[in-house]
Every structure is written in C-alpha cells, then in structure tokens.
Amino acid sequence: MSTDTIIFKYIVVGEMGTGKTSLWNRFIDDETSTEIFQSINSVYFRDAVCTFLVYDVSRRKSFNQLTKWLNHTQSLTNPNSLILLIGNKIDLEERVVSREEAEEFAQENNLLYTETSTQTGENVNDAFMDMTKKVYELVQEGKLKITNTQTENKINLKTDIILAKDDGICC
Secondary structure, three states: OOEEEEEEEEEEEEOOOOOHHHHHHHHHHOOOOOOOOOOOOHHHHOOEEEEEEEEEOOOHHHHHOHHHHHHHHHHHOOOOOEEEEEEEOOOOOOOOOOHHHHHHHHHHOOOEEEEOOOOOOOOHHHHHHHHHHHHHHHHHOOOOOOOOOOOOOEEEEEEEEEEOOOOOOOO
16 A cells, blocks of 8 residues: 655744753653754744744743744744644743733744743653644645655544754854
C-alpha cells in the first residue's frame, strides 16, 4: 500500500531561556532538558506551516520581546501559516505575566494561545497535536499549501521542528 507523507515544518522561536528546547524534548521524548541552541537562518522559515512563539510567564522581558519575534516570523513565513503563542513555565510560582494580558496580546495579533509547563508536561502534547490538526484542516481546505508532499494514497502526519536561537535567525 502506498502512502502520502506530508511533512509539517514547525518553527519554535522566542527569547533565550523560555523553554523552547524543553518544549520540543517534552513532546518528542516526554522528558525535559537544559536549553540547547541551534542557530538557524531565514531560509528555514520558508516552508514553515506553524510557529510556536514562546515566552516565559515568569520573565517580563521575554513577553516584551514578543512583538520583535512576531514581526520577524510574519515577515518570513507564509501569511496563512499559524502562529501559536505559548506561555511556558506555568508551574513556577513567580508569575509576572498574567494569562489575561497574554490572551489580549494574542487576540490583538490574531494568534492562537495556550499555556504549558515543560517540567510537568501540562498542555505540551495538546499544543502540538491541536496545531497539527489545525494545519491539516487548512491544507485540506486549500488555505495552506504544502510544498513537500509525495504523491500516494494514505496520509501520515509528521512534524519537523526547528529550534531557533534568540539572535541566530536573521543573520
């Protein structure tokens, strides 16, 4: 039996120390890790269908830098690609960015929003799976074109997650 494989490229961006690598590791291996950076350049954004825009709910600076990351992402990705704003580290007691403030930012910028904890795993799988379903629906509706499809009959969904260093994307 032949199969169609559609590779959805996801980009994970945000300030250093927000938990981008831990988010990915929690989803892929169900474990956490210390932050490891992989610097990428603008070309990697080209086929991305979804961006996870991550900030740390306990660090105001990471939230204040979201507009910079959002502008950069929007300038390099397909206008129909999805962007999920993720408030990470909700397990920490010293929260400084309220859920309401983040939801308002998401609404003003037409972003989807969720909160996660890579330490406990809360909402991590749901974030990836929900976005994969949404991307797949957009592809099926013809609203988002995937350029890396092999033509066959059955579809297997895969994700290709690219991690971005806070200052390594644009140069």
